[in-house]
Amino acid sequence: MQELYSNLQEVISFSHSVRYNPAPFDFHLHRDQFEIYFFLTGHVHYFIEKQVYPLQYGDLLVMNSNELHRANFQSKQQRYEVIVIHFNPSMVDVFSSPAFPLLDCFINRPPGEQNRMRLSPQQIDSIMKLYERMEALQQPQAPAGSDILYVSAFIELLVFINRVFQGQDKQVEKAIMPDKLISLLAYIDENLDQDLSLDRLEHVVYMNRSYLCRLFKKHTGSTIHEHILFKRIARAKQLLREGSTVTDTCQQSGFNDYSNFIRTFKKVVGLPPRQYQAMQRKG
Known part of the structure; x- marks a missing residue:
């Protein structure tokens, strides 16, 4: 206290x-x-x-x-x-x-x-x-x-x-995003450790990549790349809290390059993965 x-x-x-x-x-x-x-x-x-x-x-x-x-x-x-x-x-x-x-x-x-x-x-x-x-x-x-x-x-x-x-009413609010974007966001959540390139995503939702990117930006205010990056960092935080090694966390959260994962995690979270995990254990 x-x-x-x-x-x-x-x-x-x-x-x-x-x-x-x-x-x-x-x-x-x-x-x-x-x-x-x-x-x-x-x-x-x-x-x-x-x-x-x-x-x-x-x-x-x-x-x-x-x-x-x-x-x-x-x-x-x-x-x-x-x-x-x-x-x-x-x-x-x-x-x-x-x-x-x-x-x-x-x-x-x-x-x-x-x-x-x-x-x-x-x-x-x-x-x-x-x-x-x-x-x-x-x-x-x-x-x-x-x-x-x-x-x-x-x-x-x-x-x-x-x-x-x-x-309050616990019913899910009616979405104001197009169904295609809802499907895209769900696919990203379920496949963070897989290929999420625009080549792949445009075939997932059957939509031209240029139009898909504009639609995503319009409704979320961000790019698809930025969204995926932050979702992968969120997944990495969860895995580290659960006790995964930094190497396994890198792979399971979809980062193919270890040094890039360390650099990106520190930039977004403010701490390198190992130090973040140590703080969670201490807490």
Whole structure:
């Protein structure tokens, strides 16, 4: 518990940002952190795994560390305002109860499904008050004891979000992506250790590669190559957590070149594979 308070901003990172005409974001794949994303303004479709969520004011998204995601801006000139919290899930267990696990909404669902919670006006008002409290408590001039209240407000936020999650309709949202892209994304997920070149993929979905690439970019905001790369890194993280050797992980996640795997993993995750695996064991 002492470590929590000594590294509080690293364990629970709060950000309220406003940007005008934001530049496109790359895919996100956090090393070990979970994310709470609260949308305020902009024209955004949010891509998570195989789902695209058109966002409106007050939408709340939750994502675990293995869910590939990115904001896809639908307008070049816009005001983009969000509140984002990244947190280390390992610190939450001590606050959970057997009857009410605080990570339920992050892990008790299929990847890329049920990420979005559409809040009522009353729920938006409630969550905004929690966010305003957290924002005030993290200021440098906040009085003594504010760090304790900051953690308390965050735990209250997790309780609130999980109550919303448990009360929402668990039906899978209707996809707004073409069926061809849904099939393509499923094929990529199931064949990460196989040949996923454009030569191969255009025959999988029976579509000209140029049109396929344009369609993919339109709906996800990214390239097929970038998507495959990040999916392979996500698979590598999972394999390393499960105890696979670095060599086996390289092969099973679809990297044919060992040195390229080491270099790419470190660039995306921030640590080389062996060090990442050692940290998982230590945790």
